[in-house]
Amino acid sequence: MTVMETQGLAAKHAARRLAAASMEEKNRALAAVADALLRRQDEWLAANAADLEAARAAGMRPALLDRLALDEGRVAGIAEGVRQVAALPDPIGQVVKTIRRPNGLKIEQRRVPLGVAGIIYEARPNVTVDAAVLCLKAGNAVLLRGGKEAFRSNKAVVAILRDALEASGLPRDCVALVEDTSRQSAQEMMDLTGYLDVLIPRGGPGLIRSVAANAHVPVIRTGEGVCHVYVHQDADLDMAARILYNAKCSRPSVCNAAECVLIDRAVAEDFLPMAWEYLKNKNVVLHGGPEARDILGDFVVPATEEDWDTEYGDYQLAVKVVSGFDEAVDFIAAHSTGHSEAIVTKNYTVAQRFLDAVDAAAVYVNASTRFTDGFEFGLGAEIGISTQKMHARGPMGLEELTSTKYVIYGSGQVRE
Amino acid sequence: MTVMETQGLAAKHAARRLAAASMEEKNRALAAVADALLRRQDEWLAANAADLEAARAAGMRPALLDRLALDEGRVAGIAEGVRQVAALPDPIGQVVKTIRRPNGLKIEQRRVPLGVAGIIYEARPNVTVDAAVLCLKAGNAVLLRGGKEAFRSNKAVVAILRDALEASGLPRDCVALVEDTSRQSAQEMMDLTGYLDVLIPRGGPGLIRSVAANAHVPVIRTGEGVCHVYVHQDADLDMAARILYNAKCSRPSVCNAAECVLIDRAVAEDFLPMAWEYLKNKNVVLHGGPEARDILGDFVVPATEEDWDTEYGDYQLAVKVVSGFDEAVDFIAAHSTGHSEAIVTKNYTVAQRFLDAVDAAAVYVNASTRFTDGFEFGLGAEIGISTQKMHARGPMGLEELTSTKYVIYGSGQVRE
Known part of the structure; x- marks a missing residue:
């Protein structure tokens, strides 16, 4: 088993536990995440400073440096975003449809988590928290692969997230970071069939086209905007x-x-x-x-x-x-x-x-x-704007990070 | 451009026209299809007899021969199925959600067709009609690739379908048959990015796993049942x-x-x-x-x-x-x-x-x-049972063959 398969399997197990978590459990965990981001921000900021120094030395453009950079104000904003997601209605367990059949079967279509989401993104450390928190609220475990320029920042913040989850009683493995930031690891993630239920690339058009063209797991294309x-x-x-x-x-x-x-x-x-x-x-x-x-x-x-x-x-x-x-x-x-x-x-x-x-x-x-934006449409936080027609189209919020299942209450019915 | 790309492009054009067709136009076309299946059944049955003869000579097992075989009774049942699909409510244009924003924007989420669907299936000629008709009713053009043992039957019936569509004022290319039944043509279809909005394999577990593992277009896995x-x-x-x-x-x-x-x-x-x-x-x-x-x-x-x-x-x-x-x-x-x-x-x-x-x-x-079946759940005809979590799960009827789009009515609004 490769390192990533081991992470994928751990995420699958964590996702089973998370799917059974109550709304209260999930919201408590998100509150713990927001608290921990503030309490331990020095760790995150120190890691980010190291990323920034390396990026400057490597000649990164100012616009990209700005995307990479964190400060106390940005961390406070990110933590506030976590609290806003916690305050959103929980989509899990919502009954989408109820059917009663002449033979007495009662059929209910219920909203359930997708399972394990993969996110491939570039050097924006805020995406690490935003994406993880939306996935968690929708009951999904998440495997994150950020750009190598933000690796120290991501490693620091994922440790904070995992500790906060564990302290609040959910599995650490609900959130995991892919530590290999090579091209091969991206391809390995695109081929992680059986572990990833969905892969969402976030970033420039080149990244998105490449993931859509090369992935064997289900992909949602987002944010290509001509x-x-x-x-x-x-x-x-x-x-x-x-x-x-x-x-x-x-x-x-x-x-x-x-x-x-x-x-x-x-x-x-x-x-x-x-x-x-x-x-x-x-x-x-x-x-x-x-x-x-x-x-x-x-x-x-x-x-x-x-x-x-x-x-x-x-x-x-x-x-x-x-x-x-x-x-x-x-x-x-x-x-x-x-x-x-x-x-x-x-x-x-x-x-x-x-x-x-x-x-x-x-x-x-x-x-x-x-x-075209989740907040501007009145739909709340989103993980991206889907430009594909399958599964979700437009702003992808909590509901779009879910699936459904039919549950059927019987009393001995058999089919003729 | 390959033959299949040419078909894909023609299907895309036909899909644009079909997406704009009214419910009446689509139902008239489906009625014409049902009529034509009965009126021209001799052509279909003769082609099927030739398929059966070749299959028997090649030593096909009786259970598979039975799936391949058509007779007047089966054709009548298939034509009746077409009329039942025509009688179902049209999902296209349904308003899923309406939002009014403080700035006066009126936002509507509308159901629209997926576009072009591809179906890869085995030697069951009834699937050719069932799948085509469900796709048409949901406003989708369809590219069909059936098993080679049913090729003569499929070619005959697709000609009947295309003639009936044209006679009722819709483009012939709303339905097309892939005439190359080699393995390469299946792979070519799985790679038809930019033309196919969805690919649905129908058949045994081997076919479905192979399509899911090798496709680069979005796939819906159906009908794997342990x-x-x-x-x-x-x-x-x-x-x-x-x-x-x-x-x-x-x-x-x-x-x-x-x-x-x-x-x-x-x-x-x-x-x-x-x-x-x-x-x-x-x-x-x-x-x-x-x-x-x-x-x-x-x-x-x-x-x-x-x-x-x-x-x-x-x-x-x-x-x-x-x-x-x-x-x-x-x-x-x-x-x-x-x-x-x-x-x-x-x-x-x-x-x-x-x-x-x-x-x-x-x-x-x-x-x-x-x-677990569209009719038994009271949902009507289906194209298969989705076992994946993305897009659709469980019986896939007309609604699951659609996407949505947001339409926004403004009066000069700009974003601050």
Whole structure:
């Protein structure tokens, strides 16, 4: 048995115990986790300082260093997040459906944990706690494999989590860290059939595509966001410019940010200068074809075919002038990652057709794509935004981290 | 582009059209399919006769020949099944959840089709129609790869289906048959990422395990059934014997049939002879350990470790004497495929503990495992019994062949 199989088996055993834990037991454990994160933050911060020093020495970019860095304020925020998850309703045991059959069988469809979740992610130590805590609340054991740049931080915090679980009466092995951060260990995790019930990659598009392409355990793809804002010819153009600016610039690094604007030819000449009035505040680099360049001149660099499929993740935007609704919808079907898509229009019929025709986790009329988020939808904390159609689509909260089972109460029934 | 990629792309296009089809359009198409199956049954039966002749010449076993064979009565039953699916409520467009946000956003979670489903199955021509029709009703295009022994039958009936779809105004490519029945074509289908939204293997455990182990597209595992009946020491022993007999013998070839009985040591000596009074009617071969052999003598052949994980699919049954509840539940956790598990007991607390502790798609108290079935649960036609935890668990009907999307009605909202 490999080290990871041994961890997987331990997680399976822990998951059986956790599946039987009461809501009170789980909430007590989460409160203990939040307390321990604060009480033992010096351990976590010291480990994080060592990670940061090594990362700086290795020349890590400032934006990535910032994601890696912890301080007292961030730890307090993470601990507060744990308490918020503890306060969420427990999905486990909820009765989804009840059926009574003519032969007297009483059938109940109940919500149960998935079992053991695997998370593969990059160098963000907050993900370690956020992901573990959501999995625990939904009754799942979790096997975590974070990026090697955050290894010391993750090792420190997972020890704190495991101690807190044990002290509150749940198995330590409800949470485990994969200590080998090589590429091989990622592949080993993707092949951990029989131990992992689900594998969720969290990180950049490269990581997610690679896991989806190579995994043999069930995967949930999250957070791939080539999102479009389509400015229809009947749009309120000022509203469209404000929505586009928000969708692109309010936080360009996240998956629900827009990467491409589609504009009906009939309004392109009016709209593009209006949009630029907003976008120029962030020096957004526009990638467009000849039509966009005719209108905005040198503010637009020539787009290549690649631009239409690129998740820039920063202040860059692809610009495409289209002949109308059908071309826009076909373009979205060809280039969207199925995350969030928006139309701006005053036309009722066109709005309804867009909602029907566009195949994505979230489809908007007259609002920014940036709202695709568990909290913004009123659903609470999430482990990611699923862009696939199986199991869960859109913000993946506690309920999406569960399965169901049928329980059947009989009195001797046999089938004819 | 390979032949299969070309089919996949055509199916994707057809799926977009089908997703926009109204309930009336889909039902009209299904009615046309049912009519065409009857009107053109001679074509189907002639192709089936050729398949049967070739299979007989190749020495196919009688049980398999029977599964392959069609006649007028079977065709009439299949056509009637199509009409029943047409009569089911349309899941597409159902609103699963509605949320109103303080900022005025109105969010709706709607049921939508999965897209393109792939089905890999063996030489049962009725599956071709049953699977296609369920997929169509749920708005999905379908790519079918049946066993080579049924190829002529499948080719004939898929032509009938495609003609009927086209005549009723839907794209022919909503249904397509993979004409290459080699092993490579199965692997090609498992790798058809970007075209297939889900792949469902239907057939024996070997086929299902192979698809689950080798596929890179999302898979739903169905129909693997190593199911147990656990006779607790507080059972009504006559009820237990009748339930066991029904679970094993009413149709041993299906996935919800029992393969193993667990018996508390305290009642083994009383129970086994009572059970044998029933089981001997079908000459059931018992595979058991020394304790079972001490009680029933030569009716029990020595069990090997393999027996505990075998889906016999016929009149054979593994027999295991256990020390009590904990051993029974641990044994089930170790050997069950997570399909259907039953306890027979008069003890209220033990019954509840079993329902909580056993992790399977269906968990029974005092009833036969044979009820795990869409119709028996009152849920209608199904494409299989899912034994996995992701996406769907238990009978997979129309609803389980769908996904959801969020649609958001705004009036200019941007995120702060």
